[in-house]
Amino acid sequence: MLTVTAPDEVPEVSAGDDLADLLVPLVELADGDIVVVTSKVVSKAEGRLVEGDREEWITAETVRLVARRGPTRIVRNRLGLTMAAAGVDASNVARGAVVLLPVDPDASAARLRTAIAERTGRNVGVVVTDTAGRAWREGQTDIAVGAAGIVVLESFAGRVDEHGNELAVTAPATADEIASAAELAQGKLSGRPFAVVRGRADLVLPPGDDGPGAQALVRPEGADLFGYGAREAVIRAASLIAEDAPPFGAPATAEELTEALHRIGIDVVLVHDHELTCTADRPDAAGIVAMAHGWVVEVGEPGADLRLRPLTP
Known part of the structure:
Protein backbone atom coordinates (compact mmCIF):
# COMPACT_ATOMS: atom_id res chain seq x y z
CA MET A 1 0.00 0.00 0.00
CA LEU A 2 1.23 3.47 -0.89
CA THR A 3 0.59 6.31 1.56
CA VAL A 4 1.53 9.98 1.30
CA THR A 5 1.63 12.21 4.38
CA ALA A 6 2.17 15.97 4.17
CA PRO A 7 2.54 17.49 7.65
CA ASP A 8 1.07 20.84 8.62
CA GLU A 9 2.62 23.44 10.92
CA VAL A 10 5.79 23.97 8.88
CA PRO A 11 7.04 27.48 9.68
CA GLU A 12 8.13 30.00 7.07
CA VAL A 13 11.57 29.00 5.82
CA SER A 14 14.41 31.53 5.76
CA ALA A 15 18.03 31.50 4.62
CA GLY A 16 20.14 29.28 6.84
CA ASP A 17 17.28 27.15 8.18
CA ASP A 18 17.98 23.45 8.64
CA LEU A 19 15.27 21.57 6.75
CA ALA A 20 15.89 18.33 8.63
CA ASP A 21 15.30 20.16 11.93
CA LEU A 22 12.01 21.47 10.57
CA LEU A 23 10.79 18.10 9.27
CA VAL A 24 11.89 15.53 11.83
CA PRO A 25 9.67 16.71 14.72
CA LEU A 26 6.59 16.60 12.48
CA VAL A 27 6.70 12.99 11.22
CA GLU A 28 7.77 9.55 12.38
CA LEU A 29 10.11 8.37 9.67
CA ALA A 30 10.84 4.73 8.85
CA ASP A 31 13.51 3.01 6.79
CA GLY A 32 12.45 2.99 3.15
CA ASP A 33 10.41 6.20 3.33
CA ILE A 34 10.87 8.79 0.60
CA VAL A 35 10.97 12.39 1.79
CA VAL A 36 9.71 14.88 -0.77
CA VAL A 37 10.41 18.60 -0.43
CA THR A 38 9.58 21.49 -2.75
CA SER A 39 12.46 23.25 -4.43
CA LYS A 40 11.09 26.57 -3.18
CA VAL A 41 11.81 25.86 0.49
CA VAL A 42 15.17 24.31 -0.42
CA SER A 43 16.03 27.49 -2.30
CA LYS A 44 14.86 29.71 0.54
CA ALA A 45 16.97 27.78 3.04
CA GLU A 46 19.97 28.04 0.71
CA GLY A 47 19.61 31.79 0.22
CA ARG A 48 18.24 31.67 -3.32
CA LEU A 49 15.54 34.25 -2.59
CA VAL A 50 16.78 37.30 -4.49
CA GLU A 51 15.55 40.78 -5.33
CA GLY A 52 15.27 42.21 -8.80
CA ASP A 53 13.31 42.11 -12.01
CA ARG A 54 11.83 38.68 -12.74
CA GLU A 55 12.50 38.90 -16.49
CA GLU A 56 16.14 39.75 -15.91
CA TRP A 57 16.54 36.77 -13.59
CA ILE A 58 14.89 34.50 -16.18
CA THR A 59 17.45 35.70 -18.71
CA ALA A 60 20.28 35.09 -16.24
CA GLU A 61 19.11 31.52 -15.56
CA THR A 62 18.56 30.72 -19.26
CA VAL A 63 21.01 28.78 -21.39
CA ARG A 64 18.86 28.68 -24.52
CA LEU A 65 15.43 29.85 -25.62
CA VAL A 66 13.30 26.89 -26.72
CA ALA A 67 10.05 28.66 -27.55
CA ARG A 68 8.21 31.91 -26.92
CA ARG A 69 4.48 32.56 -26.96
CA GLY A 70 3.68 36.16 -26.13
CA PRO A 71 5.40 37.02 -22.84
CA THR A 72 5.93 33.36 -21.92
CA ARG A 73 9.40 31.99 -22.44
CA ILE A 74 10.07 28.24 -22.45
CA VAL A 75 13.80 27.82 -21.96
CA ARG A 76 16.50 25.31 -21.23
CA ASN A 77 17.98 26.51 -17.96
CA ARG A 78 21.42 26.06 -16.42
CA LEU A 79 20.33 22.70 -14.89
CA GLY A 80 19.37 21.38 -18.34
CA LEU A 81 15.67 21.52 -17.46
CA THR A 82 13.26 22.77 -20.12
CA MET A 83 10.53 24.76 -18.41
CA ALA A 84 8.66 28.03 -18.37
CA ALA A 85 10.53 31.03 -17.01
CA ALA A 86 13.67 28.95 -16.29
CA GLY A 87 12.09 27.87 -13.00
CA VAL A 88 12.19 31.42 -11.62
CA ASP A 89 9.25 31.75 -9.21
CA ALA A 90 7.64 34.98 -8.02
CA SER A 91 4.72 33.39 -6.13
CA ASN A 92 4.39 33.32 -2.34
CA VAL A 93 7.25 35.79 -1.90
CA ALA A 94 7.35 39.51 -1.19
CA ARG A 95 6.79 41.83 -4.14
CA GLY A 96 10.05 42.61 -5.88
CA ALA A 97 11.64 39.27 -4.97
CA VAL A 98 11.90 35.96 -6.81
CA VAL A 99 13.06 32.46 -5.91
CA LEU A 100 15.67 30.78 -8.09
CA LEU A 101 16.08 27.02 -8.30
CA PRO A 102 18.78 25.51 -6.05
CA VAL A 103 22.31 25.70 -7.43
CA ASP A 104 22.60 21.89 -7.32
CA PRO A 105 19.29 20.17 -6.41
CA ASP A 106 20.85 16.69 -6.33
CA ALA A 107 23.43 17.88 -3.82
CA SER A 108 20.67 19.55 -1.80
CA ALA A 109 18.78 16.25 -1.69
CA ALA A 110 21.91 14.39 -0.63
CA ARG A 111 22.59 16.83 2.22
CA LEU A 112 19.02 16.50 3.49
CA ARG A 113 19.23 12.70 3.29
CA THR A 114 22.44 12.72 5.33
CA ALA A 115 21.00 15.12 7.91
CA ILE A 116 17.88 12.96 8.37
CA ALA A 117 20.03 9.85 8.83
CA GLU A 118 22.14 11.64 11.45
CA ARG A 119 19.10 12.78 13.44
CA THR A 120 16.91 9.69 13.15
CA GLY A 121 19.10 6.77 12.07
CA ARG A 122 16.63 6.14 9.25
CA ASN A 123 17.60 5.34 5.68
CA VAL A 124 15.31 7.38 3.46
CA GLY A 125 15.31 8.63 -0.10
CA VAL A 126 14.87 12.33 -0.86
CA VAL A 127 13.24 14.03 -3.84
CA VAL A 128 13.33 17.78 -4.51
CA THR A 129 10.41 18.89 -6.69
CA ASP A 130 9.31 21.73 -8.91
CA THR A 131 6.30 22.33 -11.11
CA ALA A 132 6.51 21.92 -14.88
CA GLY A 133 4.13 21.94 -17.83
CA ARG A 134 3.77 19.26 -20.48
CA ALA A 135 4.18 19.90 -24.18
CA TRP A 136 1.01 18.11 -25.29
CA ARG A 137 -1.30 18.44 -22.26
CA GLU A 138 -2.94 21.25 -20.34
CA GLY A 139 -1.97 21.97 -16.76
CA GLN A 140 1.15 21.28 -14.78
CA THR A 141 2.47 18.56 -12.52
CA ASP A 142 5.40 18.27 -10.15
CA ILE A 143 8.63 16.65 -11.32
CA ALA A 144 11.87 15.70 -9.59
CA VAL A 145 14.60 18.31 -10.07
CA GLY A 146 16.80 16.76 -7.38
CA ALA A 147 17.05 13.30 -5.85
CA ALA A 148 19.27 11.27 -3.55
CA GLY A 149 19.08 7.68 -2.42
CA ILE A 150 16.35 6.52 -4.78
CA VAL A 151 16.00 4.79 -8.12
CA VAL A 152 15.02 7.68 -10.38
CA LEU A 153 14.37 5.63 -13.53
CA GLU A 154 13.36 2.00 -13.83
CA SER A 155 14.14 0.04 -16.97
CA PHE A 156 11.67 -2.60 -18.15
CA ALA A 157 13.56 -3.20 -21.40
CA GLY A 158 13.84 -6.92 -22.07
CA ARG A 159 11.10 -7.88 -19.64
CA VAL A 160 8.11 -9.80 -20.92
CA ASP A 161 4.47 -8.94 -20.19
CA GLU A 162 1.76 -11.48 -19.35
CA HIS A 163 1.05 -12.00 -23.05
CA GLY A 164 4.66 -12.80 -23.89
CA ASN A 165 5.44 -9.43 -25.50
CA GLU A 166 8.94 -8.13 -24.85
CA LEU A 167 9.06 -4.56 -23.56
CA ALA A 168 11.49 -2.40 -25.51
CA VAL A 169 11.42 1.20 -24.28
CA THR A 170 9.23 1.18 -21.16
CA ALA A 171 11.12 3.13 -18.48
CA PRO A 172 9.00 4.60 -15.66
CA ALA A 173 10.44 7.87 -14.35
CA THR A 174 9.88 6.83 -10.74
CA ALA A 175 11.28 10.02 -9.21
CA ASP A 176 8.78 12.10 -11.22
CA GLU A 177 5.96 9.74 -10.25
CA ILE A 178 6.87 10.14 -6.57
CA ALA A 179 6.97 13.93 -7.01
CA SER A 180 3.48 14.01 -8.53
CA ALA A 181 2.01 11.70 -5.89
CA ALA A 182 3.44 13.88 -3.12
CA GLU A 183 2.04 17.07 -4.67
CA LEU A 184 -1.49 15.70 -4.33
CA ALA A 185 -1.04 15.70 -0.56
CA GLN A 186 1.01 18.89 -0.36
CA GLY A 187 -1.22 21.15 -2.46
CA LYS A 188 -0.10 24.47 -3.89
CA LEU A 189 -1.56 26.89 -1.33
CA SER A 190 -1.67 24.86 1.87
CA GLY A 191 1.79 25.60 3.27
CA ARG A 192 2.89 21.94 3.30
CA PRO A 193 6.30 21.85 1.58
CA PHE A 194 7.20 18.38 2.88
CA ALA A 195 5.66 14.99 2.16
CA VAL A 196 6.59 11.46 3.13
CA VAL A 197 5.83 8.69 0.65
CA ARG A 198 5.67 5.22 2.20
CA GLY A 199 5.23 1.89 0.45
CA ARG A 200 8.01 1.97 -2.17
CA ALA A 201 11.00 0.97 -0.08
CA ASP A 202 12.16 -1.03 -3.10
CA LEU A 203 13.14 2.29 -4.70
CA VAL A 204 15.31 3.42 -1.77
CA LEU A 205 19.04 2.78 -2.15
CA PRO A 206 21.32 1.53 0.64
CA PRO A 207 22.95 4.01 3.04
CA GLY A 208 25.88 5.79 1.43
CA ASP A 209 24.53 5.29 -2.10
CA ASP A 210 22.85 8.48 -3.31
CA GLY A 211 22.40 7.17 -6.86
CA PRO A 212 22.67 9.23 -10.06
CA GLY A 213 20.23 11.92 -8.91
CA ALA A 214 17.48 13.58 -10.89
CA GLN A 215 20.07 14.86 -13.35
CA ALA A 216 19.95 11.38 -14.88
CA LEU A 217 16.41 12.18 -16.08
CA VAL A 218 17.55 15.17 -18.13
CA ARG A 219 18.12 14.35 -21.78
CA PRO A 220 21.37 15.81 -23.10
CA GLU A 221 21.24 18.64 -25.60
CA GLY A 222 20.16 17.31 -28.99
CA ALA A 223 18.90 13.95 -27.67
CA ASP A 224 15.19 14.83 -27.74
CA LEU A 225 12.96 15.41 -30.77
CA PHE A 226 11.84 18.88 -29.73
CA GLY A 227 14.91 21.00 -29.12
CA TYR A 228 13.03 24.05 -30.39
CA GLY A 229 9.40 25.10 -30.59
Missing part, protein backbone atom coordinates in the same frame (compact mmCIF):
# COMPACT_ATOMS: atom_id res chain seq x y z
CA ALA A 230 7.77 24.84 -34.02
CA ARG A 231 8.31 28.49 -34.95
CA GLU A 232 11.75 28.69 -33.40
CA ALA A 233 12.91 25.58 -35.26
CA VAL A 234 12.12 27.26 -38.58
CA ILE A 235 13.99 30.41 -37.60
CA ARG A 236 17.01 28.53 -36.27
CA ALA A 237 17.25 26.30 -39.32
CA ALA A 238 16.93 29.29 -41.66
CA SER A 239 19.64 31.17 -39.76
CA LEU A 240 22.29 28.65 -40.90
CA ILE A 241 24.41 29.48 -37.85
CA ALA A 242 26.44 26.47 -36.75
CA GLU A 243 26.03 27.37 -33.06
CA ASP A 244 22.27 26.87 -33.43
CA ALA A 245 22.66 23.28 -34.64
CA PRO A 246 23.17 21.20 -31.42
CA PRO A 247 19.48 21.11 -30.36
CA PHE A 248 18.62 19.52 -33.71
CA GLY A 249 20.58 16.47 -32.56
CA ALA A 250 23.21 14.27 -34.17
CA PRO A 251 23.43 14.36 -37.96
CA ALA A 252 20.81 12.27 -39.75
CA THR A 253 21.92 9.54 -42.09
CA ALA A 254 22.50 10.34 -45.73
CA GLU A 255 19.40 8.31 -46.58
CA GLU A 256 17.21 10.33 -44.19
CA LEU A 257 18.44 13.63 -45.59
CA THR A 258 17.97 12.39 -49.15
CA GLU A 259 14.36 11.51 -48.39
CA ALA A 260 13.76 14.91 -46.78
CA LEU A 261 15.18 16.74 -49.79
CA HIS A 262 13.04 14.66 -52.11
CA ARG A 263 9.96 15.62 -50.09
CA ILE A 264 10.52 19.29 -50.89
CA GLY A 265 11.30 18.61 -54.55
CA ILE A 266 15.11 18.73 -54.55
CA ASP A 267 16.86 16.04 -56.56
CA VAL A 268 19.88 14.29 -55.05
CA VAL A 269 22.38 13.17 -57.64
CA LEU A 270 25.04 11.42 -55.59
CA VAL A 271 24.93 9.80 -52.17
CA HIS A 272 27.82 8.72 -49.95
CA ASP A 273 27.78 8.09 -46.20
CA HIS A 274 29.33 11.48 -45.47
CA GLU A 275 28.47 13.48 -48.57
CA LEU A 276 25.47 14.27 -50.75
CA THR A 277 25.33 16.16 -54.00
CA CYS A 278 22.08 17.81 -55.03
CA THR A 279 20.85 20.19 -57.68
CA ALA A 280 21.49 23.88 -57.07
CA ASP A 281 18.11 25.28 -58.16
CA ARG A 282 16.95 25.87 -54.54
CA PRO A 283 20.07 26.47 -52.44
CA ASP A 284 18.25 28.29 -49.61
CA ALA A 285 15.74 25.48 -49.12
CA ALA A 286 18.49 22.87 -49.30
CA GLY A 287 20.48 24.75 -46.66
CA ILE A 288 17.51 24.93 -44.28
CA VAL A 289 16.69 21.23 -44.60
CA ALA A 290 20.36 20.32 -44.24
CA MET A 291 20.68 22.45 -41.09
CA ALA A 292 17.65 20.77 -39.52
CA HIS A 293 19.24 17.38 -40.18
CA GLY A 294 22.69 18.24 -38.84
CA TRP A 295 24.32 18.80 -42.23
CA VAL A 296 25.79 21.87 -43.93
CA VAL A 297 25.85 22.98 -47.56
CA GLU A 298 29.10 23.79 -49.30
CA VAL A 299 28.49 26.12 -52.23
CA GLY A 300 30.87 25.84 -55.15
CA GLU A 301 30.89 27.59 -58.52
CA PRO A 302 27.68 29.42 -59.54
CA GLY A 303 25.21 26.92 -60.99
CA ALA A 304 27.23 23.91 -59.85
CA ASP A 305 25.63 21.15 -57.82
CA LEU A 306 25.56 21.64 -54.06
CA ARG A 307 27.67 19.46 -51.80
CA LEU A 308 26.28 18.58 -48.36
CA ARG A 309 28.20 17.06 -45.49
CA PRO A 310 27.38 16.27 -41.85
CA LEU A 311 28.55 18.70 -39.22
CA THR A 312 30.28 15.86 -37.38
CA PRO A 313 30.96 12.94 -39.77
Whole structure:
Protein backbone atom coordinates (compact mmCIF):
# COMPACT_ATOMS: atom_id res chain seq x y z
CA MET A 1 0.00 0.00 0.00
CA LEU A 2 1.23 3.47 -0.89
CA THR A 3 0.59 6.31 1.56
CA VAL A 4 1.53 9.98 1.30
CA THR A 5 1.63 12.21 4.38
CA ALA A 6 2.17 15.97 4.17
CA PRO A 7 2.54 17.49 7.65
CA ASP A 8 1.07 20.84 8.62
CA GLU A 9 2.62 23.44 10.92
CA VAL A 10 5.79 23.97 8.88
CA PRO A 11 7.04 27.48 9.68
CA GLU A 12 8.13 30.00 7.07
CA VAL A 13 11.57 29.00 5.82
CA SER A 14 14.41 31.53 5.76
CA ALA A 15 18.03 31.50 4.62
CA GLY A 16 20.14 29.28 6.84
CA ASP A 17 17.28 27.15 8.18
CA ASP A 18 17.98 23.45 8.64
CA LEU A 19 15.27 21.57 6.75
CA ALA A 20 15.89 18.33 8.63
CA ASP A 21 15.30 20.16 11.93
CA LEU A 22 12.01 21.47 10.57
CA LEU A 23 10.79 18.10 9.27
CA VAL A 24 11.89 15.53 11.83
CA PRO A 25 9.67 16.71 14.72
CA LEU A 26 6.59 16.60 12.48
CA VAL A 27 6.70 12.99 11.22
CA GLU A 28 7.77 9.55 12.38
CA LEU A 29 10.11 8.37 9.67
CA ALA A 30 10.84 4.73 8.85
CA ASP A 31 13.51 3.01 6.79
CA GLY A 32 12.45 2.99 3.15
CA ASP A 33 10.41 6.20 3.33
CA ILE A 34 10.87 8.79 0.60
CA VAL A 35 10.97 12.39 1.79
CA VAL A 36 9.71 14.88 -0.77
CA VAL A 37 10.41 18.60 -0.43
CA THR A 38 9.58 21.49 -2.75
CA SER A 39 12.46 23.25 -4.43
CA LYS A 40 11.09 26.57 -3.18
CA VAL A 41 11.81 25.86 0.49
CA VAL A 42 15.17 24.31 -0.42
CA SER A 43 16.03 27.49 -2.30
CA LYS A 44 14.86 29.71 0.54
CA ALA A 45 16.97 27.78 3.04
CA GLU A 46 19.97 28.04 0.71
CA GLY A 47 19.61 31.79 0.22
CA ARG A 48 18.24 31.67 -3.32
CA LEU A 49 15.54 34.25 -2.59
CA VAL A 50 16.78 37.30 -4.49
CA GLU A 51 15.55 40.78 -5.33
CA GLY A 52 15.27 42.21 -8.80
CA ASP A 53 13.31 42.11 -12.01
CA ARG A 54 11.83 38.68 -12.74
CA GLU A 55 12.50 38.90 -16.49
CA GLU A 56 16.14 39.75 -15.91
CA TRP A 57 16.54 36.77 -13.59
CA ILE A 58 14.89 34.50 -16.18
CA THR A 59 17.45 35.70 -18.71
CA ALA A 60 20.28 35.09 -16.24
CA GLU A 61 19.11 31.52 -15.56
CA THR A 62 18.56 30.72 -19.26
CA VAL A 63 21.01 28.78 -21.39
CA ARG A 64 18.86 28.68 -24.52
CA LEU A 65 15.43 29.85 -25.62
CA VAL A 66 13.30 26.89 -26.72
CA ALA A 67 10.05 28.66 -27.55
CA ARG A 68 8.21 31.91 -26.92
CA ARG A 69 4.48 32.56 -26.96
CA GLY A 70 3.68 36.16 -26.13
CA PRO A 71 5.40 37.02 -22.84
CA THR A 72 5.93 33.36 -21.92
CA ARG A 73 9.40 31.99 -22.44
CA ILE A 74 10.07 28.24 -22.45
CA VAL A 75 13.80 27.82 -21.96
CA ARG A 76 16.50 25.31 -21.23
CA ASN A 77 17.98 26.51 -17.96
CA ARG A 78 21.42 26.06 -16.42
CA LEU A 79 20.33 22.70 -14.89
CA GLY A 80 19.37 21.38 -18.34
CA LEU A 81 15.67 21.52 -17.46
CA THR A 82 13.26 22.77 -20.12
CA MET A 83 10.53 24.76 -18.41
CA ALA A 84 8.66 28.03 -18.37
CA ALA A 85 10.53 31.03 -17.01
CA ALA A 86 13.67 28.95 -16.29
CA GLY A 87 12.09 27.87 -13.00
CA VAL A 88 12.19 31.42 -11.62
CA ASP A 89 9.25 31.75 -9.21
CA ALA A 90 7.64 34.98 -8.02
CA SER A 91 4.72 33.39 -6.13
CA ASN A 92 4.39 33.32 -2.34
CA VAL A 93 7.25 35.79 -1.90
CA ALA A 94 7.35 39.51 -1.19
CA ARG A 95 6.79 41.83 -4.14
CA GLY A 96 10.05 42.61 -5.88
CA ALA A 97 11.64 39.27 -4.97
CA VAL A 98 11.90 35.96 -6.81
CA VAL A 99 13.06 32.46 -5.91
CA LEU A 100 15.67 30.78 -8.09
CA LEU A 101 16.08 27.02 -8.30
CA PRO A 102 18.78 25.51 -6.05
CA VAL A 103 22.31 25.70 -7.43
CA ASP A 104 22.60 21.89 -7.32
CA PRO A 105 19.29 20.17 -6.41
CA ASP A 106 20.85 16.69 -6.33
CA ALA A 107 23.43 17.88 -3.82
CA SER A 108 20.67 19.55 -1.80
CA ALA A 109 18.78 16.25 -1.69
CA ALA A 110 21.91 14.39 -0.63
CA ARG A 111 22.59 16.83 2.22
CA LEU A 112 19.02 16.50 3.49
CA ARG A 113 19.23 12.70 3.29
CA THR A 114 22.44 12.72 5.33
CA ALA A 115 21.00 15.12 7.91
CA ILE A 116 17.88 12.96 8.37
CA ALA A 117 20.03 9.85 8.83
CA GLU A 118 22.14 11.64 11.45
CA ARG A 119 19.10 12.78 13.44
CA THR A 120 16.91 9.69 13.15
CA GLY A 121 19.10 6.77 12.07
CA ARG A 122 16.63 6.14 9.25
CA ASN A 123 17.60 5.34 5.68
CA VAL A 124 15.31 7.38 3.46
CA GLY A 125 15.31 8.63 -0.10
CA VAL A 126 14.87 12.33 -0.86
CA VAL A 127 13.24 14.03 -3.84
CA VAL A 128 13.33 17.78 -4.51
CA THR A 129 10.41 18.89 -6.69
CA ASP A 130 9.31 21.73 -8.91
CA THR A 131 6.30 22.33 -11.11
CA ALA A 132 6.51 21.92 -14.88
CA GLY A 133 4.13 21.94 -17.83
CA ARG A 134 3.77 19.26 -20.48
CA ALA A 135 4.18 19.90 -24.18
CA TRP A 136 1.01 18.11 -25.29
CA ARG A 137 -1.30 18.44 -22.26
CA GLU A 138 -2.94 21.25 -20.34
CA GLY A 139 -1.97 21.97 -16.76
CA GLN A 140 1.15 21.28 -14.78
CA THR A 141 2.47 18.56 -12.52
CA ASP A 142 5.40 18.27 -10.15
CA ILE A 143 8.63 16.65 -11.32
CA ALA A 144 11.87 15.70 -9.59
CA VAL A 145 14.60 18.31 -10.07
CA GLY A 146 16.80 16.76 -7.38
CA ALA A 147 17.05 13.30 -5.85
CA ALA A 148 19.27 11.27 -3.55
CA GLY A 149 19.08 7.68 -2.42
CA ILE A 150 16.35 6.52 -4.78
CA VAL A 151 16.00 4.79 -8.12
CA VAL A 152 15.02 7.68 -10.38
CA LEU A 153 14.37 5.63 -13.53
CA GLU A 154 13.36 2.00 -13.83
CA SER A 155 14.14 0.04 -16.97
CA PHE A 156 11.67 -2.60 -18.15
CA ALA A 157 13.56 -3.20 -21.40
CA GLY A 158 13.84 -6.92 -22.07
CA ARG A 159 11.10 -7.88 -19.64
CA VAL A 160 8.11 -9.80 -20.92
CA ASP A 161 4.47 -8.94 -20.19
CA GLU A 162 1.76 -11.48 -19.35
CA HIS A 163 1.05 -12.00 -23.05
CA GLY A 164 4.66 -12.80 -23.89
CA ASN A 165 5.44 -9.43 -25.50
CA GLU A 166 8.94 -8.13 -24.85
CA LEU A 167 9.06 -4.56 -23.56
CA ALA A 168 11.49 -2.40 -25.51
CA VAL A 169 11.42 1.20 -24.28
CA THR A 170 9.23 1.18 -21.16
CA ALA A 171 11.12 3.13 -18.48
CA PRO A 172 9.00 4.60 -15.66
CA ALA A 173 10.44 7.87 -14.35
CA THR A 174 9.88 6.83 -10.74
CA ALA A 175 11.28 10.02 -9.21
CA ASP A 176 8.78 12.10 -11.22
CA GLU A 177 5.96 9.74 -10.25
CA ILE A 178 6.87 10.14 -6.57
CA ALA A 179 6.97 13.93 -7.01
CA SER A 180 3.48 14.01 -8.53
CA ALA A 181 2.01 11.70 -5.89
CA ALA A 182 3.44 13.88 -3.12
CA GLU A 183 2.04 17.07 -4.67
CA LEU A 184 -1.49 15.70 -4.33
CA ALA A 185 -1.04 15.70 -0.56
CA GLN A 186 1.01 18.89 -0.36
CA GLY A 187 -1.22 21.15 -2.46
CA LYS A 188 -0.10 24.47 -3.89
CA LEU A 189 -1.56 26.89 -1.33
CA SER A 190 -1.67 24.86 1.87
CA GLY A 191 1.79 25.60 3.27
CA ARG A 192 2.89 21.94 3.30
CA PRO A 193 6.30 21.85 1.58
CA PHE A 194 7.20 18.38 2.88
CA ALA A 195 5.66 14.99 2.16
CA VAL A 196 6.59 11.46 3.13
CA VAL A 197 5.83 8.69 0.65
CA ARG A 198 5.67 5.22 2.20
CA GLY A 199 5.23 1.89 0.45
CA ARG A 200 8.01 1.97 -2.17
CA ALA A 201 11.00 0.97 -0.08
CA ASP A 202 12.16 -1.03 -3.10
CA LEU A 203 13.14 2.29 -4.70
CA VAL A 204 15.31 3.42 -1.77
CA LEU A 205 19.04 2.78 -2.15
CA PRO A 206 21.32 1.53 0.64
CA PRO A 207 22.95 4.01 3.04
CA GLY A 208 25.88 5.79 1.43
CA ASP A 209 24.53 5.29 -2.10
CA ASP A 210 22.85 8.48 -3.31
CA GLY A 211 22.40 7.17 -6.86
CA PRO A 212 22.67 9.23 -10.06
CA GLY A 213 20.23 11.92 -8.91
CA ALA A 214 17.48 13.58 -10.89
CA GLN A 215 20.07 14.86 -13.35
CA ALA A 216 19.95 11.38 -14.88
CA LEU A 217 16.41 12.18 -16.08
CA VAL A 218 17.55 15.17 -18.13
CA ARG A 219 18.12 14.35 -21.78
CA PRO A 220 21.37 15.81 -23.10
CA GLU A 221 21.24 18.64 -25.60
CA GLY A 222 20.16 17.31 -28.99
CA ALA A 223 18.90 13.95 -27.67
CA ASP A 224 15.19 14.83 -27.74
CA LEU A 225 12.96 15.41 -30.77
CA PHE A 226 11.84 18.88 -29.73
CA GLY A 227 14.91 21.00 -29.12
CA TYR A 228 13.03 24.05 -30.39
CA GLY A 229 9.40 25.10 -30.59
CA ALA A 230 7.77 24.84 -34.02
CA ARG A 231 8.31 28.49 -34.95
CA GLU A 232 11.75 28.69 -33.40
CA ALA A 233 12.91 25.58 -35.26
CA VAL A 234 12.12 27.26 -38.58
CA ILE A 235 13.99 30.41 -37.60
CA ARG A 236 17.01 28.53 -36.27
CA ALA A 237 17.25 26.30 -39.32
CA ALA A 238 16.93 29.29 -41.66
CA SER A 239 19.64 31.17 -39.76
CA LEU A 240 22.29 28.65 -40.90
CA ILE A 241 24.41 29.48 -37.85
CA ALA A 242 26.44 26.47 -36.75
CA GLU A 243 26.03 27.37 -33.06
CA ASP A 244 22.27 26.87 -33.43
CA ALA A 245 22.66 23.28 -34.64
CA PRO A 246 23.17 21.20 -31.42
CA PRO A 247 19.48 21.11 -30.36
CA PHE A 248 18.62 19.52 -33.71
CA GLY A 249 20.58 16.47 -32.56
CA ALA A 250 23.21 14.27 -34.17
CA PRO A 251 23.43 14.36 -37.96
CA ALA A 252 20.81 12.27 -39.75
CA THR A 253 21.92 9.54 -42.09
CA ALA A 254 22.50 10.34 -45.73
CA GLU A 255 19.40 8.31 -46.58
CA GLU A 256 17.21 10.33 -44.19
CA LEU A 257 18.44 13.63 -45.59
CA THR A 258 17.97 12.39 -49.15
CA GLU A 259 14.36 11.51 -48.39
CA ALA A 260 13.76 14.91 -46.78
CA LEU A 261 15.18 16.74 -49.79
CA HIS A 262 13.04 14.66 -52.11
CA ARG A 263 9.96 15.62 -50.09
CA ILE A 264 10.52 19.29 -50.89
CA GLY A 265 11.30 18.61 -54.55
CA ILE A 266 15.11 18.73 -54.55
CA ASP A 267 16.86 16.04 -56.56
CA VAL A 268 19.88 14.29 -55.05
CA VAL A 269 22.38 13.17 -57.64
CA LEU A 270 25.04 11.42 -55.59
CA VAL A 271 24.93 9.80 -52.17
CA HIS A 272 27.82 8.72 -49.95
CA ASP A 273 27.78 8.09 -46.20
CA HIS A 274 29.33 11.48 -45.47
CA GLU A 275 28.47 13.48 -48.57
CA LEU A 276 25.47 14.27 -50.75
CA THR A 277 25.33 16.16 -54.00
CA CYS A 278 22.08 17.81 -55.03
CA THR A 279 20.85 20.19 -57.68
CA ALA A 280 21.49 23.88 -57.07
CA ASP A 281 18.11 25.28 -58.16
CA ARG A 282 16.95 25.87 -54.54
CA PRO A 283 20.07 26.47 -52.44
CA ASP A 284 18.25 28.29 -49.61
CA ALA A 285 15.74 25.48 -49.12
CA ALA A 286 18.49 22.87 -49.30
CA GLY A 287 20.48 24.75 -46.66
CA ILE A 288 17.51 24.93 -44.28
CA VAL A 289 16.69 21.23 -44.60
CA ALA A 290 20.36 20.32 -44.24
CA MET A 291 20.68 22.45 -41.09
CA ALA A 292 17.65 20.77 -39.52
CA HIS A 293 19.24 17.38 -40.18
CA GLY A 294 22.69 18.24 -38.84
CA TRP A 295 24.32 18.80 -42.23
CA VAL A 296 25.79 21.87 -43.93
CA VAL A 297 25.85 22.98 -47.56
CA GLU A 298 29.10 23.79 -49.30
CA VAL A 299 28.49 26.12 -52.23
CA GLY A 300 30.87 25.84 -55.15
CA GLU A 301 30.89 27.59 -58.52
CA PRO A 302 27.68 29.42 -59.54
CA GLY A 303 25.21 26.92 -60.99
CA ALA A 304 27.23 23.91 -59.85
CA ASP A 305 25.63 21.15 -57.82
CA LEU A 306 25.56 21.64 -54.06
CA ARG A 307 27.67 19.46 -51.80
CA LEU A 308 26.28 18.58 -48.36
CA ARG A 309 28.20 17.06 -45.49
CA PRO A 310 27.38 16.27 -41.85
CA LEU A 311 28.55 18.70 -39.22
CA THR A 312 30.28 15.86 -37.38
CA PRO A 313 30.96 12.94 -39.77
